[in-house]
Amino acid sequence: MKIVCAGGGPGGLYFSILMKLQDPAHEITVHERNPAGSTYGWGVTYWEELLDRLRAHDEPSAHALHAASLPWKNGRARIREQVTEHHGDQGYGIGRHRLLALLAARARDLGVDVRHGSAIDPAAPPAADLLVASDGVGSTLRRHHAHHFGPRLTEGRNVYVWLGTPKVFTSFSFAFVDTPHGWIWCYAYGYGPEGSTCVIECAPATWRGLGLDTAKEDVQLRTLEGLFAGLLDGAPLLGQDATHPAPDWRPFRTLTTRRWHHDNLVLLGDAAHTTHYSIGAGTTLALEDAMALADALGEGGPRDAAFAAYERRRRRELLSVQSAARHSAHWYENLPRYIDLPPEQMFALLGQRHSPLLPYVPPQLYYRVDRAAERLEALRRLKRWLGPRLARGLQARDTERR
CATH class of the missing domain: 3.50.50.60 (FAD/NAD(P)-binding domain)
Structure with missing residues (x-):
């Protein structure tokens, strides 16, 4: 051919x-x-x-x-000034x-x-x-x-920007920062000895409140470096790449x-x-x-x-x-529902954000049931059976609405 x-x-x-x-x-x-x-x-x-x-x-x-x-297994989250870690799959x-x-x-x-x-x-x-x-x-x-x-x-509610840093993260790292204008957070992961990717996300009101919608490139990067200083340990943030240096915020x-x-x-x-x-x-x-x-x-x-x-x-x-x-996008769009949980619970539910059940169950109850399901085979089977069926039902409902 x-x-x-x-x-x-x-x-x-x-x-x-x-x-x-x-x-x-x-x-x-x-x-x-x-x-x-x-x-x-x-x-x-x-x-x-x-x-x-x-x-x-x-x-x-x-x-x-x-x-x-660059391999990693652990996940690490900084929530305000508290840090928690979880072991995960090989990434x-x-x-x-x-x-x-x-x-x-x-x-x-x-x-x-x-x-x-x-x-x-x-x-x-x-x-x-x-x-x-x-x-x-x-x-x-x-x-x-x-x-x-x-x-x-279809556009998501939040806005995000794709940045880099010369700091090499050896675990998949998250940082959640509380500002006077709302929460802003970062996903960071290493990709080689030269550096890491940093994806930063927030609600539009937070983006505008911090002045990130109108600030020049260097001011945006310095503002974000200050907000995520605890994550970056003094390393700078870099624009998208050498050919597209200006931060490009957009909804997904x-x-x-x-x-x-x-x-x-x-x-x-x-x-x-x-x-x-x-x-x-x-x-x-x-x-x-x-x-x-x-x-x-x-x-x-x-x-x-x-x-x-x-x-x-x-x-x-x-x-x-x-x-x-x-469900992952929805979890981040509804971050206030989870952010005030104890850090280890909040990070555990971040790992469960793909679940179609999570939005409909009180977070602390879901956390307790999930921990119990790890120990009881009957609950594990119920969760595996119920999750996909609920997902298919919700998808069918969304299709009918279109």
């Missing part, structure tokens, strides 16, 4: 790798509109389960990814620049033509048997065919689409769906989309049947992730 990928992010690059491994005769071109080495953000996160799936599909790229990543951070460079190098080694500074005209794309829109939430190809794909964007946009394919065009990753950044799943989901699409095409049936199988599989697999993302 002749395959063209619009977008040289993790999903598009990994899909090109998998298709070359299936058949070296495939003619594959990846078009990335940005120059080489230019990308938004600092580091991304993923978990051990993703590594297992990557190893099963392409051991060399999985090995390179693992070797370039990793990797610089986005490094991840893209590794995947691009692997793709080129296999014979993929990776072109940077090359944009596709959505009205006149290159001739191809298969055209993959892996060009993010702002996908020009999806927008050009919006009447077929039926995209729907959740994208859903009615369909994922049209003729020879198929959506992948953020071009098809987004999930709130607080669950750290964006890169993982793009890579899993790439695996699922390559698997479906590898079955050897008609292209449209492969597209349909890919979409069915990924929609099914995304149900629990999208539910977790909605």
Whole structure:
């Protein structure tokens, strides 16, 4: 086949790798509109389960990814001036620049033509048997065919900004700061020896009250450094990256689409769906989309049947992730409900923020039941049974309202 990928992010690059491994005769071109080495953000996160799936599909790229990543297991939260820690699952951070460079190098080694500074005209794309829109939430190809794909964007209540710091965090760290204008908080994780990602979030009223909506770049960064001094230990905060230095506050946009394919065009990753950044799943989901699409095409049936199988599989697999993302965003939007609990309870419920039950149960009662469920198998089974059913019911209700 002749395959063209619009977008040289993790999903598009990994899909090109998998298709070359299936058949070296495939003619594959990846078009990335940005120059080489230019990308938004600092580091991304993923978990051990993703590594297992990557190893099963392409051991060399999985090995390179693992070797370039910074591991952690513990979570650490600073609430006002109190600090609490919890042990968790194995997680990793990797610089986005490094991840893209590794995947691009692997793709080129296999014979993929990776072109940077090359944009596709959505009205006149290159001739191809298969055209993959892996060009993010702002996908020009999806927008050009919006009447077929039926995209729907909804904005969250809070605003956030993606920053970096040279301080290297060896645990996934949170800091919650009380200000005269409301709470502001930070998620921080290391991605390599050069530094860490810091995502800062607050309600719009807090953002405006602190003057972050109008202050110049240097004033914003100094204000945030002062607020999170206990977390940063004197390290500075840095703008998005060298090419986008100014802080860019925005509400998170959740994208859903009615369909994922049209003729020879198929959506992948953020071009098809987004999930709130607080669950750290964006890169993982793009890579899993790439695996699922390559698997479906590898079955050897008609292209449209492969597209349909890919979409069915990924929609099914995304149900629990999208539910977790909605509840995670809702937890942070309702932070005052939890913030005055004892720090160890508050941090434990932060870890349970994906639960569809939590918004409907008094926080302290939920905490006590959850602790009991860890000891009693019957309660664990009830929680596992009830949670997904409530999530499906709430999703069905939301669908009917639309």
